Amino acid sequence: MEDMFARETGILEDAMMHIREAREGAPLSVDEFEKLIGEYRMLLKMHKKVIKISDRASANMITGQKEQITNLADKVHYDILTGIYSRRYLEENLKRLIKGLSRSGGKLSVLMIDIDFFKKYNDTYGHNEGDLCLAAIAQAISGCLSRANDFVARYGGEEFTAVLPDTDEAGAGLIAGKILKKVKSLNIPNEKSEIASFVTVSIGVTSSNVVHTQKGSDYILRADKALYESKNGGRNRYTYIEFDA
Numbered sequence: 001m002e003d004m005f006a007r008e009t010g011i012l013e014d015a016m017m018h019i020r021e022a023r024e025g026a027p028l029s030v031d032e033f034e035k036l037i038g039e040y041r042m043l044l045k046m047h048k049k050v051i052k053i054s055d056r057a058s059a060n061m062i063t064g065q066k067e068q069i070t071n072l073a074d075k076v077h078y079d080i081l082t083g084i085y086s087r088r089y090l091e092e093n094l095k096r097l098i099k100g101l102s103r104s105g106g107k108l109s110v111l112m113i114d115i116d117f118f119k120k121y122n123d124t125y126g127h128n129e130g131d132l133c134l135a136a137i138a139q140a141i142s143g144c145l146s147r148a149n150d151f152v153a154r155y156g157g158e159e160f161t162a163v164l165p166d167t168d169e170a171g172a173g174l175i176a177g178k179i180l181k182k183v184k185s186l187n188i189p190n191e192k193s194e195i196a197s198f199v200t201v202s203i204g205v206t207s208s209n210v211v212h213t214q215k216g217s218d219y220i221l222r223a224d225k226a227l228y229e230s231k232n233g234g235r236n237r238y239t240y241i242e243f244d245a
Contacts, residue, residue: 059181079154082138090153094216101210109207111162112223116235118158144178157193176238188237208243
């Protein structure tokens with residue numbers, strides 16, 4: 001680029017020199033001017049090409065940066081082990097859903113799901129098998145959610161959270177029942193379980209008409225309280241607690 005600008009300056013200086021000489025009485029060479037004009041046109045074409053290449057490079061760089069940011073966001077929003085959404089995604093989207101549903105007067109149901117006696121499973125079969133078990137349960141839960149806005153996230157450890165917008169107690173109970181049956185159908189052996197010969201889950205369910213004063217953590221706390229009651233009640237079951245209870 002510096003060479004091109006230097007050549008442009010040289011052409012302009014040569015042209016001005018010929019004009020000054022002509023004013024002072026020297027003969028004006030038309031051929032020399034045509035030559036300078038031809039060089040200048042070629043130089044302008046080169047300038048345009050360089051600008052286009054530079055613009056494409058900048059655009060590609062910006063696109064690449066956007067893709068990197070998107071990929072990073074995707075990684076943050078997904079749990080690497082299970083392939084489902086992460087806790088961060090859960091918290092961000094609960095906030096968004098509550099804001100939207102409070103305006104439309106919709107309902108929201110949240111399920112907290114815990115693998116029964118998972119520590120004993122890990123101790124018996126090893127952490128590699130434990131990871132496979134977590135992934136299998138995560139996919140089983142996900143397979144029970146058929147609507148586009150429903151989603152499941154890994155809350156932490158062996159706990160999962162299912163979020164069901166525009167779903168009341170009956171609908172949430174139906175999904176909880178499906179999850180219990182689906183996990184049972186996997187028939188993953190757990191010889192150390194105190195309630196079955198296979199892996200089971202316990203579920204806590206809550207739902208409410210959404211208002212703007214609610215927080216995602218409010219739903220989590222109530223669903224977790226219901227989960228605690230399921231565990232105390234014998235596990236491998238779901239318990240429902242009204243949000244305002």
